[in-house]
Amino acid sequence: MYIIFKFARNCIRLCKRFKSTTVNIILKESLPTAAYQPDVVEKDKYANWEKRGLFKPSNNDKPVFSMVLPPPNVTGRLHLGHALACTVQDVIARHKRAAGYNVLWVPGMDHAGIATQGVVEKYLNRIRNVDRHRLGRELFIDEVWKWKEEHGNAIGDQLRKLGCSLDWSREVFTMNADHTYAVNMAFQRLFDRNLIYRKKALINWCRALNSTISDIELDLLKIDGPTHLNIPGYEKPVLFGQLYSFVYKIFGSSDEIVVATTQPETMLGDSAVAFHPDDNRYKSLAGKRVINPLTGRSMPIIFNDFVDMHFGSGAVKITPAHSKVDFDIANEHNLEYKQVIGEDGKMQNSGSYDGLMRYDCREKVVQKLNNDGLFVGVLPHSMCLPICSRTGDVVDFLPKEQWFISCTDMNERAAEMVKSGQLKIEPERFVDNWLQWCADDRDWCISRQLWWGHQVPAYRCSTVDKEVIWVAAQDANEARKRASVYLRTYPDSILAERDRDVLDTWFSSAIYPFAALGWPQHHYSKDYHDFYPLNLMVTGHDILGFWVHRMVMLGLELTERLPFPKVLLHGIICDNKGAKMSKSKGNVIDPIDIINGISLEDLRQKTIDNKNKGLLNQEEFDKAISYQRYNFMATEGIPRCGADALRFTLLSHDIKSNFVNFDINMCHANKLFCNKIWQSVKYLQLNFDKLNKPHDVVCLDDLTCFDKWILSRLQNMVAIVNKTTADADFHLTTKALRTFLYNEMCDIYLEATKPGFQGYKKTVAFAHAHTLSAVLNTGLRCLHPFMVYLTQEIIPKIPSFQDNIIYNFTDLDKPVFDWPLHSDFQSWDHPNVEKKIGKILNTASLVRELKGLCGISNRLRPLVCVRTADVDLKDDLENFKPVILGLTKCKDLQFEDAETARKRFIKGFIDFDTLVGVEILSDDVEKTLSMAKRKLTLKIEKLEKALTKLETKINNSNYVNTVSESMRIKEKQILLHKKEELKRMQTDLGRLSFENIGINKNNLEIK
Template sequence: MMHLRKYKVPCLNIHRSLASKTTRIASGAKMPAAAYQPQNVEKNKYSEWEKQNLFKADNKSSKPRFSMVLPPPNVTGKLHLGHALACTVQDVIVRHKRSTGHNVLWLPGTDHAGIATQGVVEKYLTKKGVNRHDIGREEFVKEVWKWKEKHGDTICDQLRTLGCSLDWSRQVFTMDERHTQAVNTAFIELFQKGLIYRKKALVNWCNALQSTVSDIEVENVTINGPTDVKVPGYERPIKFGQIYNFSYKLYDSEEEIVVSTTMPETMLGDTAIAVHPEDKRYTHLKGKTAIHPFRNTTIPIIFDTFVDMEFGTGAVKITPAHSKIDYEIAKHHNIPLLQVIDENGCIKNSEQFNNMKRYDCRPTIVQRLDEMGLMKEVSPHQMALPTCSRTGDVIDHLPKEQWFLSCTKLNKKAAELVQNGQLKIEPEKFVKNWLDWTGDDRDWCISRQLWWGHQIPAYKCKEDKNIVWVAATDEVSAKIEASKYLRTLPDSIEVERDTDVLDTWFSSGIYPFAVLGWPESKVDYRQFYPLNLMATGHDILGFWVHRMVILGLELTGQLPFKNVLLHGIICDNKGAKMSKSRGNVIDPIDVINGISLEGLREKSKEMHKSGILSKDELDKALAYHKANFSTTKGIPECGVDALRFTLLSQDIKSHFVNFDVAICHSNKLFCNKIWQSINYMNLSFAKLKQLDEEISRKDLTYFDRWMLSRLANMVEKVDTSMETHEFHLATKALRSLIYNEFCDVYLEATKPGFEHTNPKIGYAHAHTLSTVLNVSLRCLSPFMIYLTEELIPKIPGFETNIIHHFEDSTKQYFDFPKPDDFEIWKDGEVEQKIDRILNCIFLVRELKGLYNISNKLRPVVHIKTTEDTLITDVNENKTIILNLTRCSDIQFKNIPNRNIIKGVLDKNTEIIIELIGDDAEKAILAARSKLEKRIKKLEDVLTRLQAKLSSSSYQMNVSEYTQMSDREILQSKRKELQELQRLI
């Protein structure tokens, strides 16, 4: 948030000799261009900051330190709005810290992203006519490194464009040698402590990847009824969304028991049938067995309370080798596993169906069951289809021997630290998610069957028929370690390194301390660890934040950070999560630079050609662009500052953060408003003349004091909001002050003062203008980094400002204003007086607009009031009021009774405007009729909206987000009605 160049008292080449020594205007700065152009303002600034090492942390500084790490984006990734939100949040935090005197480390890095990167390179090789198996692991890894060297800097360059003030001198990559050594050290240490072990368990398996995948890479797609789904490896689509009811014959009985499944081919691996112990339909079956029709064996009927008696027939088939729920039940009842689907998605361990692809096998099994008289019914059914987010393949659950990290003990400590307040999660609503996650006793599967990643430092050591697994850095160490268990000489032991790699989340889990030099106690590690804050999306609280905490506690003996800030997921302007499947993804670079509708179309088509978008995704993207950007003929250029400001104008702590291009463009116009205010200042200062005597604070006008009081309140609000990470409140306070109060009111109020015969009024305005702009832009600078860097040095100022003294030019960053320095300017009495005056002005403007009264007519304003103080205040500021309302006079007596329009200010005051001209009466009647129609229409809308919101069906079925949005609309409509009614 700090400005990244040495601050000098801003200057003007105007009338240097005209001012007295105490009020002399500093000179030297150039006036800004006529209008704000983002590309011109942003050009070359970041490269200059980087050359000056302005983002580099000093590990020997005595300043209070503040450290964060950037959640490492995928090395093959490109900037998307989710990145833009996350990075802007963090950049605003660290810039604010720098400007308040902290020694800040914000460390950048990129993640090797095992699955994503391997997938990208495999697609690249496929286009060349080869696959990874053709060239082998060693050559494939070389190809990935080539790809990384060629494309790996894309995301980093885009982060620079966004203005992220990262310490690039410390940039890391999770496959760097140093980080790899840290990963190996972590694995070996945890293995030696008995926390990492190897076992056979059920995992998420993706056939297309030929690897296990973590839960976060599994997307449960809702299927509503029979739906054809394209599955990788199949020429024809596969039908999902059906439930199959079939029966098992009981052994030694004519009775049968009916079960249901959405995946009938898995019945080949059924090893039990479960019913609820209190289900009276089946209590007589205790101890009974059923005949498996394809194995000629029996399977037991077991009783377990997990069964829902109300669902289906109340009997559930148990397939422990292919269902995670069934797997847990089988362990409890000692039911055997029978794997019938292999790693290629083919049937195994079934003589009749072996080597058939599972979905080719499905209709055959259904037909055979029907022929046996066992198939009862096939009907539509809603289901969740687990798919791999990387490949779109349907996930299989397979029993595989894998490496696991035992989490029970680690989870207990992680839960306690949140409960006792040592680890703070913000917002607090996610504490429940944390406790749910840490309360799950499942161990973490940390191995993946990939070629790109950190190869697991574990060796299978064999001597004769004896086998032992050990963790070691190399074969020699492995033999020595294994000899302790095999009781033989190291040279007689055969070793083979595990070919699997570690889950990317494991290397990310040690990221906060590994990137600072752990396991060695390097200077950065000693100075900046633990981190002060971890900021990331709430969707990876369990997958990443939790794992950083448990690994940090176990490996470093302390929390890796004591504060966690979780932000929402980026959505479009209608609240829909941005995704390729919806077609509503917006590239932040397109928002920054602007892009035509045709450009959007061509870009999407190119992404389809390169395989990034499927045909369906392309069609949805084109439809979205046409629906949302046809009116504007594309996305208008907004610039970096408007994008950053817009992203943080929403409550980032909400579950979802909406982004609207129209609002972003509006914020670009806000930037231009600020730009023009500097030009206005310069032109106004040029009108100042020599003072024969010094001015003092007592020379400030009503409006000067009001503006300074509003400024003091804004500084306090922004300062508080920055500390509590309520950035939307900070941006609201800034926009409200700068746009609504400073530009729209105060600047207009100063125009008569700069033309006044009393020069002190102009100088009082000048001191106020200089202070307000300097202070407000310093508060704005964490959000709008380029604009404020450009404009603050151009703000004309005084060598000694009677309102506030700014630091000299020896600092690298513009200091953030301190609320205590402005407390003296808070003036509730003046604010109340000016607020009354402004309400009068706004009502006059509203009446003039309603009745289409041109500013050229300059009508007379009559005020009917019982408040003497209002009369006094209006008279003292009459010139300003007339300037702001574009009226000719204000009167309190002799109020006419014809050709007038009026509005109620409050119970004591009416505002009356006298219309002049022959058609005045006709205009009044027409406008009043139009107003009455608007009021009636609004009343009808409110009636329908209130009925809708009070409906029990609406409250039960409509999403919380939509209900909240509708309540806001209701409140807005009520306010609008009140405003219109006072004009009748």
Template sequence: MVTIYQNYISKTLKIHQRLMSSSTQVIFRENLSAPAYQPGFVEKDKYHKWEHNGLFEAQNGSKKPIFSMVLPPPNVTGKLHLGHALACTVQDVIARRKRSLGHNVLWLPGTDHAGIATQGVVERYLQSTQKTTRHLLGQEKFIKEVLKWKDKHGNTICDQLRSLGCSLDWSRQSFTMDSRHTNAVNTAFIELFKKGLIYRRKALVNWCTNLNSTISDIEIENVQIKGPTDVMLPGYQKPVKFGLIFSFAYKVMDSDEEIVVATTMPETMLGDTAVAVHPNDERYNSLIGRQVFHPFRKTPMPVIGDEFVDMKFGTGAVKITPAHSKIDFEIGQAHQLPVYQVINEDGNMVHCDHLFLLKNRYECRELILKTLKDIGLLRDIKPHEMTLPKCSRTGDVIYCLPKEQWFVMCSELNKRAVEVLKNGDLKVAPDKFTKTWLQWAEDDRDWCISRQLWWGHQVPAFKCSVDDSHVVWIACTDMNTAKLEASKFLRTMPAEIKAVRDTDVLDTWFSSGIYPFAAMGWPENLDKDYKLYYPLSLMATAHDILGFWVHRMVILGLELTGSLPFKDVFLHGIICDSKGAKMSKSRGNVIDPVDVINGISLEKLREKTEDMNKQGVLSANEMKKAIAYHKANFSGTKGIPECGVDALRFTLLSQDVKSHFVNFDVYQCNANKLFCNKIWQSVKYTQISFDKLRNTKDEITLNDLTYFDKWILSKLAYMVEKVNNSMDNYDFHLAAKALRTLIYSEFCDVYLEATKSGFESDNVKTGYAHAHTLSAVLNTSLRSLCPFMIYLTHELIPKIPAFENNIIHNFNDLHKTCLDNPMTEDFISWRDESLEKQSERLLKTLNLVRELKGLYGISNKIKPSIAIDTTDETLAKDLELNRAVVLNLTRCSVLNLGEAPKRNYVQAPLDKTTKIGVEILGDDFNNTILSARSKLEKKIKKLEQSLAKLEEKFSNSHYLTTVPQWTQIMDREQLSNKKEELDNLRKMLSN
């Protein structure tokens, strides 16, 4: 059968005719100065030169195809964390690949004013350094402090993004509080208000007392409490106990009966307006429609029937507090119940019995329990598993209260968001997040967009009235305009109208929701970037903000610009530590990528963590947890070893970023630094090998390529195809695996070793064939690797020795740079699957020889004879053809094809057709055998135990339903490898 390689020869004979009859000139390049890979040396000054030369700037006059993205804007006062590193690396790889394919790429950077996060950081800083609060300073002075903080720290994260190698177009950098974006935010609000899509009403909101503001669901961290737990809260001198459920009775009026209800928040009973039971609950259905007596308000409350009640939970009866529970609020509206607010914005009790009035809610809790006990209504207190909603910014416990707020009416907007997905105009990848999208888009709840903060976009709306009556709200930014517009509704002269601008600010997600088009020039400058780059080609971000940000960009983009802001969405996972725990300050397991890049000692880690506490970034509790985490995880290496940017990027993308969670292991990152060094050494080896040809010249053709030249070229063709396909599908981990397998396992570990005998032989043609192959494989593989390892490849590709015309390609190697992506069609003709299968048996044979040598303690300095007895004619032919390479790869002296001598040889079967024998040198043959068998038996036993643990995992339903899919895939791969290894060891033991 004619092979793919032979087909290629016949098809390209004319193309290579000139090359086959002429010599080629060797192009020597600058030698590598350092003996080993040093990240600091390789990365130095490169990014500055790239930015200075405008390498990442989009070209408005270019006729190339357009590709545009925006960087999800990080907090202006933030610092780079591994979540940013993952997100930015994913986007950077996409942007660099698009450039290498000839696109005009705009990847636009920006920072977010991040209202809650920034205000919280600055407040903690002021408390820590000046022992003051924003309330003591006042709003004007506090805003000045925020601006000072921004000026000092605002560029930190941008500089860190540069250090990570992010190829952003900094000439177009944006900020969500600059004048252009502020104008866009105001315009968006006013337009939506005029369309009737923004309105103001009183509703239940998530309230943080410490911030004195509403917060969105994403700013809530739901902490699981397993039982009675003391929790320190900001502003409290003693801990508050959670994890208890309290049962008390409401007396049925005109009866001796009572209904017992249970709650984890007994203080809210002051605002109860009903008791609900299931209509089908036989215990209570006779009470539906009757009334119970509230012991403190001294008023009756109805017993209502509602199917939301779980008959099996607790007593089957539920207290209803519409003012402080979103579920209860909805039930209250359905049953027309009154709303009694009993906790105010400061967390104190209001509108209640004087016994509890103005007491803090937790003080009130203790007093209510005591009073209920005294009057004989407290029935029980039990341990209870519960979810405690805490503000992720302050650590305070969140509660609900009714408050006038601004809302976006989402019902009609959401219908369009559903439609664009279902008709294929919008594509969300991976597909599994389509369901999440629809859950958000099919939710009719309106979006609360106002916040009671001091830092942010002030709501562009004025409360207009005459004598504080007949109030009308006008959306605009100018008081005179507000009065003029209000006069049309209030039927009076503008001068008689009192207009006060709302002091609230807009939700950061609102200003971020218009970011894709506002950053491109909307609404005023539509002729330049907006016209060329909007809508965006892609939105890439973490899946946890699909609803909070991506969905809102779509609904606002459709409404305000008339088009989707982007047609493709790619969602990646959330960064976790090596044990799979989500990284957060509360867990103490956050790893600074800068520390991974530069390395840091355990002592310096501690000093840095303590300083973050002094600066107000970490609380005392968060600091303790972080120090404990560092000690537990990095004591073995006395800190975090220096890994460099390239190893960090490659490690992040070696995991399946499409998974819900992406684990990061510092030690894997350090291993990838060693991979970088392996690449460095392979270029040094190539330079040395080319140097051996300096004084020789020979004419070679494609026919002079050796067995292993053809093999590595076939493997190269497979890698290029695999990488291109994987990158197109955002399967970066598969691309990374293909690159590592080719470069590390096949090129460095096998092919380079296979060329040594060729360069040392007297056959100059063989040396030249290896040189052409080395140059082509290195150049191509490093160009494929370039989007992952940007600094190393830019350092090494120009230093790979080359030829004026390389016989491997039908193009000139000298014209191929880091920015040229290897195309599948340029290499596919080199793919020879029959040769790969053939060589696989040869390499397995050599691996078994090495395993036998290792088992019997034969050093590589001692070169024994080997005997290979096989009935496989192809294998025998390959062994004979590559005799010198076989001996070099196995570190042996003599290869005998045939049965091994009976004395002083140990043997093991490769399979039914082939048996390998290795000579045992020395006089102590029997003891060597016994020692090896003992070692082998121990190894087999250990492997069997390891296999049993792995197999037990896959029989556990909890593992199958909770462990991330990518982790399961890796475990299955490990299971398969261990089974194969065990099988081989048992074969060795049987001989």
């Protein structure tokens, strides 16, 4: 009986031993390829995520977080600017999900009235040689819908390729029935509150588009003196940048005054001549009139403060129908309006000049004035020419009946939201821009003369006796009923004609945050109840006024709530030279070409195809080809980088700065970073395979100094990542992740574990395995929002333990990985260990630097010699000699003695107590020393240039206004660091001599 009991007890002991050592090892599926291949890793993952509904909010009591994707225009394919915006939002959404939030991120696309109509017209003209007028409105709209179906799907595919975790079941298109109904209701409610009205006013008119355009579609082209420009509709270039002077005669007198203008043809529409009230030269002309030299009409002389008495003669002609400033002055002085330029760009109401194109008329007018002896002369003149960004045509200012929104009260409310802190704008430097927009008391023109868009839901209702009223309604029947109240007649006797104009796209977009969630039928919408207001709006700083400001105005007016409490503004994407990416510069890069890679020939063919479709004109095509040849010739195209490398690169820049410069080379380097991570997991898998043998129980006391060091660095990284991710300082997050995963974990810690994994002491190997498993699991969870495909592939394949002595992860089978909190790792802060290992790493770093200066390759394996008075460092160098030799690729490390004194070394100081030398294996010591000096001198010169450039940038007067506070702090720190580095290098250069390498000239013969 005793024997049986003893046998059973031994079996239990053995089982317990195996349970704590062998059975608790969880081996995972191997990685599919030897090296990281983005196409293999990314394949089918997104489709699987979407199929499993991972991006849909769940019905639970978790805290809610909601955003909408600023809808990209359905005009083609996404560009890198979209990729930046989408990646920023995706990181935020994924971080919130991992932190336990119930996240909704709504996708959508904007119909983009002007942009889409222009693109489709160019396409039809190129492919079928027809314009929209030949097709007719209905057939043209059909063609636009076909375009939307083709390119809208392409945009969705691109967003999926980028890994954007959008809830596609809630996708919105601004021309769909639900959104159209919301647009009509928004118009009607604002109309009923007397906030929308119709009036004749001066608007931006693009002749080529035959439509009003908003200020955002208007570019100001600066011209310094006489410049010829190609203008649509003109056979020869038109000359701009000249100031023409001519004479106005005083009515009933022989006196005359000289007036100057850049637009002589508008003289035909002049209504007055103005002077400054304080200009003593002209006070005697008060109450008098002048004769228009072209029309013979007399016009009043007026006085107004807007006139600059020091410019030219101090006299200004007033043309109310073709100048916004003059229009306001005319209202103030009750002047008449005479429109002499028509919507077709031809002269009208101008007598013999009628029918001439305005710039052809200019030549005729100047010639007439010259013939009559009234022309004084012409001078070069700097000016800003208003250009339509869509067509390149010069914008005219014309009087036209349009629909307007009264913005005064809504502006005051929007300003108060920011002043009171209820609406936070980040970066804060844009608060001033916000208040400037809110202080602009001009009303908002919301009608456009386009075919593609939301037709204005307003009806011109009239009776047989010609009484007319405008009403807003959902259809003609409702319009007649509403009009009957005001016209006091039966609805059936009223003729209701819908306005043919469409609404400004920004009006439709302004209601997007609440319309996308079910407004105005919000009483029946669970989404509106659960997710409105949104938690955050992320968009580019360039549309703060055009879009964000209007969303806040209409959100407050129509829902009585802020649509979101916080706005995060990111910069504009630029190329590696700092030039803004645009078709006109030819430097636009398709993010999919970076993800998949593309040859130079295919890149060229793609550009040819875009030109053939009418998407690029000849000038844009030439610039694109030139840019590709210059930037991608060396690499024969764009190398395959993958979505993760692209995402990580985009967010390695300070997104809060005004501009984000993108470099393909940096993106390719981050692909190599992905491979580094891939190899680290393979390394752990390989060593886990060797560990599946019985061993003693491992506890925290078995952790080596390097284990504790990497855990201390881990907690530091988690702390930084938690703070910077929450603050959207993603450039600091990515820097912390790359520093930890690439430099500290892969380059140092993995090397430090090799002796332990290869040694005979199993407790050390298991301590490394526990540590590395926990470090990889934690680090890659922090990396996951930035590199979604790579981390989703490898986190489940990290070998682990059922009871990891460092940290147990319980979410290995969950579709969304938990976010590592700093509080879980704070106990691993070991400053003393970091100080100890820091000295060891400084030694290794100096050895590598000295090898580099002398051109000693890793295969030569030189001897390292150390002289130190630091007893602790000496012990550590002895104890960690295998690690140091592995890090430095050297043969041996010895402490200075009589034997090493006879060898030839190049030496450098770590501090006052420690001198480190690397054996010079070349017989030509003078040549080696000369090489070292030359390399160090080049480094110093390069650093001095970088310092000068950085100091110039920081001292620039615009620096404070254009760079975020976090970037200013960072760059000042970089400046101080570079100055310290320069001082050290200059000191090192002075120390490089024969004496410093441990020999004198008489020793040169010693072998």
